[in-house]
Amino acid sequence: MAVLLGLIVSGLLLLFLGENPLTAMAMLFSSLFRDGYTFADIFVKATPLMFTALAFALAFQANLFNIGAQGQFYIGSIVAVSASLLLQDKLPGGLVLIIVAAATILAGGVWGGLIGWLKARFNANEFLVSMMSTYVALNIMNYLLRTWLLESKGEYPQTNPLDKTVWLPIIFPGTRLHSGFILALLTCIGVWILLYKLPLGFRIRAAGQGKDATAMAGINYKTLYIIAFFISGALAALGGFVEVNGAQHMLVQGFNPDVGAAGIGIAILANGNPIGIIFASILFGALKVGGTIMGQLAGIPSSITELMLGSVMVFVILGYFVREKLEENREKAKLKEAVSV
Amino acid sequence: MIGLLSRTILMGTPLLYGSLSEVYAERSGVMNTAIEGIFLMGAWAGFVAAYQTGGNLVIGLLAAMGAGVLTAVLYGWITIYLKQQQIVTGVAINILALGICSFFQRVIFGVPLTPLIVEPLQPIAIPILSNVPVIGSILFNQNILTYLLFVLVPVASFVLYKTSLGLSIRSIGENPEAGDVAGLRVDRLRFLTILFAGVMCGIGGAFYSIGYLGMFTTTIIGGRGWIAFAICFLGNWKPYGVLIGTLIFGLAEALAISMQSSGQSIFPNELFIALPYILTIVLTVARRSFNVPAELGIPYRKEG
Secondary structure, eight states, X not given: OHHHHHHHXXXXXXXXXXXXXXXXXXXXXXXXXXXXXXXXXXXXXHHHXXXXXXXXXXXXXXXXXXXXXXXXXXHHHHHHHHHHHHHTTTSOHHHHHHHHHHHHHHHHHHHHHHHHHHHHHHOOOHHHHHHHHHHHHHHHHHHHHHTTTOOTTOXXXXXXXXXXXXXXXXXXXXXXXXXXXXXXXXXXXXXXXXXXXXXXHHHHHHHHHOHHHHHHTTOOHHHHHHHHHHHHHHHHHHXXXXXXXXXXXXXXXXXXXXXXXXXXXXXXXXXXXXXXXXXXXXXXXXXXXXXXXXXXXXXXXXXXXXXXXXXXXXXXXXXXXXXXXXXXXXXXXXXXXXXXX | OHHHHHHHHHHHHHHHHHHHHHHHHHHTTOOOTXXXXXXXXXXXXXXXXXXXXXXXXXXXXXXXXXXXXXXXXXXHIIXXXXXXXXXXXXXXXXXXXXXXXXXXXXXXXOSOSSOOOOOOOOOEEOTTGGGSTXXXXXXXXXXXXXXHHHHHHHHHHHHHHXXXXXXXXXXXXXXXXXXXXXXXXXXXXXXXXXXXXXHHHHHHHHHHIIIIISSOOTTSSTTHHHHHHHHHXXXXXXXXXXXXXXXXXXXXXXXHHHHHHHOOOSSOHHHHXXXXXXXXXXXXHHOOOOOXXXXXXXXXXXXX
């Protein structure tokens, strides 16, 4: 519902361009299904989004705000590309991929865990620190792309392309859909199990309910801050790994600049539920692919996607309000009934 | 050295507009997390209006305030009247603002072949005072928006601590129930502080586009709204506290600019660009004795 309203609003904005929003939207939908390549691209775009959305959702369950998934994603990308370039000639591809994945998890986890540690040790505001850490990560990436990681041609701020051996294998030949998507699905399910079936997840959610209660239950919430942020950072960094080794096959300056913010939107849309995140990510992926195609075909600026994302998010939040009101009314109706009986 | 300090004041100006209004909003119990988006809307609307009127900066500033207030109305409506999560709403509105700016920038100007430029605000030297050695050229050779702050900071401090309006704002941030019982309209007062933030952050944003650079890009704010947000914390929710905070950050930005332009440094440029952000983290960690408004970020729901 919220999604539909968001689309309608962004459609109406197309009128400013003198475009017919209906034909544009029709074009959007038909183009998504015009061939397997485009259709598969939806899932390619959804893949990193799942990771950054999980990163926000997991911390959010502990009532922590990790706004820095963008930076953790970049840290993951930097580590993934460096480790791949370093090892690709020396070891077999499969082994390299495993090492690279482990390295990104570690790097993202430490980067994120640091935020949790600052929160636990110094009671620093994790919202601000994680927000600022993104800009630090961005500048680290820009610096490395200008120096250590610069391509051999030295023309653009980007790395050399990765060897085919360290690419994540393609699932369907003829498309760009890579096995990172499967990894993303499994991670979503894994995080769901972690949150709802394992003691650690119970603790994370308990911390979200209020730290006094958890302290009484004998759970050290300070350690929990660090653990939650470590996992959160590792998830976002893994997003960087699948994007670099699966889709981009190199590191380019300023790539995927909105993956963090969109992740937050997805997590909100899915109400923080890891399974919901799968579907919400695919939806956002479709919006992104559709927006790009509209840009190519009709000359509609591709920034329409940000407009769509933003308005969808606002409507989702309004949707929460409507749901609350409906529930409230239902409660009231129940009360009235009880009184009249 | 004088150039550096003068630029410190210049770069601190928009941050002070943002953080001063953030102090008011947060003292009343609402975080203005749409601050980055409001800055961006102000920068964009200010630039477009100024450009379309052939460089009329007054109209540009008015447009910036208008755009800021519009964004603030949306944010305030959702967070204060509909009681939704403030950080999440802020993030959504920031993305929406980015979408609006980049989309309509394309709609209005297409893909321009030459960069679009307006003549930015010029420094006005105040007679006599600007001739005072050192201080004159640092403090009294700035533009009108900076001078305005010389008045605004004391006024803001006076209103917050010495008037009944200020007392009302502070009390609904600490104990909205008591304020409500005493006859204060909690939601309306909070909404007003957010509207005020819309005006102030609109100006703050416009300062970057038409007050200083004379152009607009979608990365023009680049997290500075969030820095203003951080300064409010670091300044302990006090008008004079944020004044000190903005001077520190202004200095960091001024240093970054002069280091970049001198170009002969052993440290990479990126380090200086990242300096204000690193500084925020360090100060957030180092600052311990916080005096957080008790009800900050919590929507007020009446019983019943």
